[in-house]
Amino acid sequence: MASSPCGSGGGNFDCGLEIKTRSVEQTLIPLVSQITTLINHKDKVKKTEKTLRAIQKVGQAVSVAVGRFVAVGEAIALENEELKEEMGHACFEARRAGTAIAQLTDVCGVEQTEADGRSTVFSDRTGMVKAARMLLSSVTKVLVLADRIVIKQIISSRNKVLITLEQLEQVSTFQEFVQIFSQFGNEMVEFAHLTGDRQNDLKDEKKKARMAAARAVLEKCTMMLLTASKTCLRHPDCESARINKDAVFTRMRLALDQVIEIVTDARTSGEAKALPISIYAGIKDFKGKVEGLRSSLYCVPCEAVAAQLEALVEQTEDFTDSAYTSHEQRESILQLCHITRQETQQLISCWTQAQSLKAKKVTEEMELAILKTCQSVSELRRELHKVAVGRASELLKLHSDHLVLQALKVAGGEGNLEAVAEYGRTLTEQREQLVETCRLLCHISGTEPLEITCIHAEETFHVIGPQIISAAQTLALHPNSKIAKENLDVFCEAWESQLCDMSVLLKEINDVFEGRRGDKRAYLSLPRPGKHSANLKTAKPTKLDAEEQTTIAKLGLELRLLTSDVDSELEHWEEQEHEVVRQSQSMSSMAYSMYLFTRGEGLLKTTLDLFHQAEVLSEQGLRLSSFLQSFSSQMADEERMLVLCELEKLAASCQQLQVCAKTPVQGKSATFQKVDLSIQNTKGIMTVLLSLLPLCSKLIRKCNSERSSLASPQHWKENDQQLSTPVREDTLNGKGSNGFGVKSLEQHMANMTFLESK
Numbered sequence: 001m002a003s004s005p006c007g008s009g010g011g012n013f014d015c016g017l018e019i020k021t022r023s024v025e026q027t028l029i030p031l032v033s034q035i036t037t038l039i040n041h042k043d044k045v046k047k048t049e050k051t052l053r054a055i056q057k058v059g060q061a062v063s064v065a066v067g068r069f070v071a072v073g074e075a076i077a078l079e080n081e082e083l084k085e086e087m088g089h090a091c092f093e094a095r096r097a098g099t100a101i102a103q104l105t106d107v108c109g110v111e112q113t114e115a116d117g118r119s120t121v122f123s124d125r126t127g128m129v130k131a132a133r134m135l136l137s138s139v140t141k142v143l144v145l146a147d148r149i150v151i152k153q154i155i156s157s158r159n160k161v162l163i164t165l166e167q168l169e170q171v172s173t174f175q176e177f178v179q180i181f182s183q184f185g186n187e188m189v190e191f192a193h194l195t196g197d198r199q200n201d202l203k204d205e206k207k208k209a210r211m212a213a214a215r216a217v218l219e220k221c222t223m224m225l226l227t228a229s230k231t232c233l234r235h236p237d238c239e240s241a242r243i244n245k246d247a248v249f250t251r252m253r254l255a256l257d258q259v260i261e262i263v264t265d266a267r268t269s270g271e272a273k274a275l276p277i278s279i280y281a282g283i284k285d286f287k288g289k290v291e292g293l294r295s296s297l298y299c300v301p302c303e304a305v306a307a308q309l310e311a312l313v314e315q316t317e318d319f320t321d322s323a324y325t326s327h328e329q330r331e332s333i334l335q336l337c338h339i340t341r342q343e344t345q346q347l348i349s350c351w352t353q354a355q356s357l358k359a360k361k362v363t364e365e366m367e368l369a370i371l372k373t374c375q376s377v378s379e380l381r382r383e384l385h386k387v388a389v390g391r392a393s394e395l396l397k398l399h400s401d402h403l404v405l406q407a408l409k410v411a412g413g414e415g416n417l418e419a420v421a422e423y424g425r426t427l428t429e430q431r432e433q434l435v436e437t438c439r440l441l442c443h444i445s446g447t448e449p450l451e452i453t454c455i456h457a458e459e460t461f462h463v464i465g466p467q468i469i470s471a472a473q474t475l476a477l478h479p480n481s482k483i484a485k486e487n488l489d490v491f492c493e494a495w496e497s498q499l500c501d502m503s504v505l506l507k508e509i510n511d512v513f514e515g516r517r518g519d520k521r522a523y524l525s526l527p528r529p530g531k532h533s534a535n536l537k538t539a540k541p542t543k544l545d546a547e548e549q550t551t552i553a554k555l556g557l558e559l560r561l562l563t564s565d566v567d568s569e570l571e572h573w574e575e576q577e578h579e580v581v582r583q584s585q586s587m588s589s590m591a592y593s594m595y596l597f598t599r600g601e602g603l604l605k606t607t608l609d610l611f612h613q614a615e616v617l618s619e620q621g622l623r624l625s626s627f628l629q630s631f632s633s634q635m636a637d638e639e640r641m642l643v644l645c646e647l648e649k650l651a652a653s654c655q656q657l658q659v660c661a662k663t664p665v666q667g668k669s670a671t672f673q674k675v676d677l678s679i680q681n682t683k684g685i686m687t688v689l690l691s692l693l694p695l696c697s698k699l700i701r702k703c704n705s706e707r708s709s710l711a712s713p714q715h716w717k718e719n720d721q722q723l724s725t726p727v728r729e730d731t732l733n734g735k736g737s738n739g740f741g742v743k744s745l746e747q748h749m750a751n752m753t754f755l756e757s758k
Helices: 022-039 049-079 081-104 110-115 125-170 174-201 205-234 239-263 269-274 279-292 302-315 327-356 364-398 403-413 417-444 448-477 482-513 546-570 579-598 607-632 637-662 668-705 713-724 742-757
Strands: none
Touching: 022 125, 022 174, 049 081, 049 125, 081 125, 125 174, 125 239, 174 205, 174 239, 205 239, 205 448, 205 482, 239 448, 239 482, 279 302, 279 364, 279 417, 302 327, 327 364, 364 417, 364 482, 403 417, 403 448, 403 482, 417 448, 417 482, 448 482, 482 546, 546 579, 546 668, 579 607, 579 668, 607 637, 607 668, 637 668
């Protein structure tokens, strides 16, 4: 809600508007901070000439920045008739508030000003609060209205895609198809970038996960649509080809509808159905009620707790009734359910006794029963997690060779319908196992966004399995058809890609369970005018098309797994502020942003962004290598050789990436090859880093224990802070500690001109 940024600080500025995106929130937070600091000044503060100049400078900066900001808002209003009145009023209020703040902060010669009867920030705090509230409210209104334009753009883009999609579905000739698909591809690229920006901007993690799932469907289905449609055109009388094509079109329409539901905040029955109560959520709520008995002995009826436990036990039947759950696992789950029931019954007995004695607080017996109940249900959750994760790991390992897919391709190419039917049944069995496993993972995933990702994985396996079989049937009927073979390859690649996604999902679920979850810090260091390598000025920024995105996606997933492994390794370090940790985290974050680029997401939008990020990553890696070389001089010869061997690999990998990033290329094909090589080299760096970190951790602990002559970690931290901390502007109190920089506020308001491009 708007109260998130607008309600902070002593001013308590509640704008009364719901803020759904981070860009709006992040634009407002500095403004709120600056204004709140201004009105919360101490009335008795010594009014030095420096203080008065600072206050006046802030007022002037606010007025100028608001003027520029309002001009952008008014330009938006002229281009969008339906927002003209609302936007015009909000801009008028913002301009008026900015002028009022400028007048109140015109405090040079404050005694003379107040003697003349003019109000200042010192004499009219109420007026300052009123002007600040008006400014924040009106600026928020302008931003939220501008956000409607973004939503309108996404809806308009979706509508264009739908119209072209319908035309594609009805084409009857290859020439017509090629012409319309070219248009469709351009429209899908536009839609992908609009929705990608929106996904990254959303505050609600559930909506973000749903958007990611819908966009993943559209990304994979675009290539499927191409080959399925070509196959249907080549073999118009083939029923299996028609079924294959129809399924793709249906899935794309559903995904497009889901995107619009998310951006317009539509409430649908499908959304409620998509998120049933998971066992994890049920256990969390159950434990909350049990522990709540401590403070609300008479408010939480234990009968309700018992009923909730029975509902939980019923949900565990998804595990115990499964044909793929071993006898030992089934018995273990049933035993833990029985123990939890017993402990809950004991808790109810203690609660009843406390009620009869009219106890004012929880008795010792009841406290013990609460602890035992919570412990037993936690052990149940641990066992369910073990079963689900173990099952998923086994399946991923079992199907990593993709033998069934290869057999289907061979059988189809030989025109052997019987073999296709046989291997199709095997694939169907694999699909049922994967679908059920995704359902179990959903129960124990630990967060709602991960639950949504599990549901998406379940739906994907459920849909793609039959599509692969129909594509194989088509090839078997037309074994010499290159188009039918290409079509089967595309659907098989989608299956393999979903298995890769599932391995990433499994790692994230484990991270949550083990308490290692942490959001990736966004890292972006884009080129600035007059800086960085010369080729960046002349090179043309481009974006990967749908086919290139699909090709590079698998490589990106491998990079994602490496960054996750590096993060896990860093979490084991005792000194989280150590320079090695800080630099490695920075490198991991940069590599992660490059992975997001391979998915068409994140802050890196063009190939130039990617290449610059690669260059910065290589520089960071070389700095880390240099630091560790200095550090290694304090080690024994044998230890030093181990570290230096890995450092040579790191330096070589970083230099390769740097050369690749700086090498100018021309043409689409060469640019894509450079993208591919950049990701490959980044994978190499992360692989070496993953080998180097455990070795460094061990040796650093050894050096610390031996009280070596190296500078202390605190010294490294201070050096790092001196290098990385920007120079602050003068502030009201003259100490630069409260973030009250005039330039900071002016720059942030000026940055609102991003709306001009919207």
